[in-house]
Amino acid sequence: MTTALLADDEPQLLEELQQLLAQAWPELEVVALARNGTEARRLLDELRPDVAFLDIRMPGIDGLALAPLAPARTRLVFVTAHAEHALAAFEHAAVDYLHKPVTPARLAATVQRLQAAAAPRAELRFLQAWTGNTMKLLDVGQLAALRSELRHTRVLSQGGENLLLRTSLGELMEQLDPQLFWQIHRGSVVNAGAIERIERRDDGELWVHLRGVAQALPVSRAHRGRFRGM
Template sequence: MTRALIADDEPHLAQYLRDQLLALWPELEIVHVARNGVEAAERIAALEPDLAFLDIQMPGLTGLEVAQGIEGATRVVFVTAFDEFALQAFEHAALDYVLKPVSGERLARTVARLRAPQQAPQQAPAGPDAALAQVLNRLMAAPPQPRLRYILAGQGERTRHLDVSDVRFFQADDKYTVVASVHGEYLIRTTITDLAAQLDPQQFRQVHRSTVVNLAWLDGTRRDDASRLFLRLRGHDSELPVSRAFVHLFKAM
């Protein structure tokens, strides 16, 4: 029996997807329905389902971050209202990318793709449907977005023009984000998710739902007795924890 997990922060949409999947695939076992990305990551690690149907925009961790942190054999299908993440989804080896609102016909094609390898191992699953192919073509043809180089940050009544190369890390703090620069700490209103999308991924890595670090300032790593990973940054006294979803980024360290 194939086992699956569903993750969506909107309960009625999660229930609709569950009902539709069971109607189309009676043999499927839904082992858990998660309400946010952190819960999804934890239950995938604990239950190791065969499939995970993930929303992308969820509290805690996005569906992309959850998929990135999967260490077992769980395969992923993204179910989301945001087509701009399609290219990233397939970079994470997603089996399919279903746009909301989900129709029964579209979900039936997804189920057929998922069941095809079991029924006919010699046949590869079909590629994305026409609508999704158009989205992927548009995204791949779009010019790359310029990376963020400078940040305007407040410190009391003063505003500083900060070079991002001088920033050791960014950390979410309530409604603000703390910019930990070599020149001091500043506050900005940009969210961690928005920052991660604008920063150079070769230089900056998200290591926690609330933290993005500048790898140029990385001084070392440490694991505690529970195998939790922590980062040390040059010029910063405290260690920064790495959440399970991002530990794989530092396996070679």
């Protein structure tokens, strides 16, 4: 069952959205309602829902600031009365942007997009990337790390190659083996087989050192549990 978090500082609008979703997507399980950005952040970390409907203007942390802190697996939909935020919403890799008041027809289109994004895909074995007039074919097993750059993805290989793909990190993650590719940050994923060592610095922060990558990558607090005991 697909799970969802709804966040809005206006209780009536939050209730209305929940009712509309119940009609448009009966199988969706709304696991939490948040009435401010701070509460939404805590619930995202705790529940890691499949989908989050986020109001942009909320007390504590607004929706756009909250987006990079959400789990990478969580698909985002922004809901707001302020149309000028539409471009910024899609720069945060949102699946959709809903303008208040939300109508049943418009929400139905959003539900279709979310369901299509969740459809199973064949596991990816190779990546194709162009540099000028040359195409590089990379075996995913030789990748070291993937880093989000807005709607694109920076690919770092164990052979030292550094390429930019016109595909979002979220789209790539849906096709990669989660047992091999580990998320260490909202915008960073590493190949577990490429990990050379884990460094714990004096401030307690964890950093991952990868073969073929000169710069170490930080591990966010939300993902430290994966390295517990290492």
